[in-house]
Amino acid sequence: MKKIGITGQNGFVGSHLYNTLGLKPEEFERIxxxxxxxxxxERLDHFVAQCDVIVHLAAMNRHSDPQVIFDNNIDLVHKLVSSLDRTGSKAHVIFSSSSQEEKDNLYGKSKREGREFFSEWAERSGGKFTGMIIPNVFGPFGKPNYNSFIATFCHKLTHGEVPHIDNDGEVKLIYVGELVQEIINQIEKLETKELYEVPYTSVNKVSEVLEKLSNYKKLYFDxxxxxxxTSTFDLNLFNTFRCYFDIKKHYPVKFTQHIDPRGAFVEVIRLGIGGQCSFSTTVPEITRGNHFHTRKIERFAVIKGKALIQLRKIDTDEVLDFYLDGNEPAYVDMPIWYTHNIKNIGEEELFTIFWINEPFNPEDADTYFLNV
Structure with a gap:
């Protein structure tokens, strides 16, 4: 078992890496x-001394004064290298650099000089070092106006604002889940690379991305x-978009009922994608679920009985409660990385329709059990 420490553990990439490593407790211990x-x-040395691998993600990306960015990022590298020296560490240090290295700005300069400083440490100390040149990263929970233009677009589209394009260039992109897997691959390798250019997984014009997101708003959000x-990029972009809703305000969404003398007709889901549709009956006081997904799209639709649906983002304590009643049929969709359940809180059987975008595969279930 490898002991992994992540500086910037609570940041955009760091939190995704930390949570993903937690899915394999038999392989990785998170420090x-x-x-x-x-x-x-003392606390920094204690942290460093425990680690077999240190993934250095902590950095400042934006500030009104570029010199502050440079000074901050270089200072963090110097402090970490000093600790590595004091503790005599032989850890494998993985450093997240950027394609900005090649550009004439202080952020890129801070990344380039930081990578060189780690490389010098590894050469003189016998430690291991991998410098990863990372393309533009997008994904769930990125900060708008900070981590990615995609985060900014998603936030604006779901909060009543209008996105604007400053420069409609082509952007090389990688989804945060794909980047995390690249980092894990480097953790698992016995050989190290002083310079590893992480391959981008898609190239898109900014206007093309905005067109897709605007379509998601019209079809899905509204x-x-x-x-x-139709592609892995589309799925990743859609799952990213879904995570910018104000969930407490958006759900539950009531269905439109078409009532005539025969009874009622309700359309549960309209889609341009396949998947698996099922239903369950649940007796009173029974709870189903308590699991989360990292890629699947899932809808719970209550059509009879009374239910409590609960969601919790896995690295937070806040539980979101949604009360649904079959007399006013409604649904809640499950964002990725949110553990969720459904409980029958009524006195009769609960009837729920479930839809998920891919049939269950026990060899690749993407289902991780965790109590809400």
Whole structure:
């Protein structure tokens, strides 16, 4: 078992890496890190001394003064290298650099000089070092106006604002889940690379991305329709978009009932994508679920009885409660990385229709059990 420490553990990429490593507790032990460790020599040394691998992600990306970005990023590298020297560590250090290295700006300069400083440490100390040149990263829970233009577009489209394009160029992109897998691959390798250029997984014009996201808003955010997703990029972009909703305000979404003397007709889901549709009956006081997914799209639709649906993002304590009643049929969709359940809180059987975008495969279930 390898002991992995992540500086920037609570950041965009860091939190995804930390949570993904947690899916394999038999392979990886996560060594806890806090930003304050950089300002406390004893705590930083204790952290470094425990680690077989240190993934250095902590950095500043944006500030009104570029010099502040440079000074901050170089200072963090110097503090970490000093700790590696003090503890005599032979850890494998993995450093997240950027394609900005090649550009004439202080952020890129801080990444380039930081990578060189780690390389010098590894050469003189016998440690291991991998410098990863990373393309533009997007994915769930990125900060708008900070991590990615995609995060900014998603936030604006789901919060009543209008996105604007400053420069409609082509952008080389990688989904955060794909980047995390690249980092894990480097953790598992016995050989190291001083310079490893992470391959991008898609190239898109900014306007093309905005067109897709605007379509997701129209079809899904406004009307509940699952759009056609013809590529891995489309699926990743759609799952990213879904995570920018104000979930507490958006759900549950009531169905439109068409009532006549025969009874009622309700359309549960309209989609341009396949998947698996099923239903369950649940007796009173029974709870189903308590699991989460990292890629699947799932809808719970209550058509009879009373239910409590609960969601919790796995690295937070806040539980979101949604009360649904079959007298007013409604649904809740499950964002990725949110553990969820459904409980019959009524006195009669609960009837629920479930839809998920891919049939269950026990060899690749993408289902991780965790109590809400």
């Amino acid at each position: 806890y890190f806090e930003r304050e460790f950089f300002d406390n020599v 009307n509940g329709e699952i759009p056609e997703l």
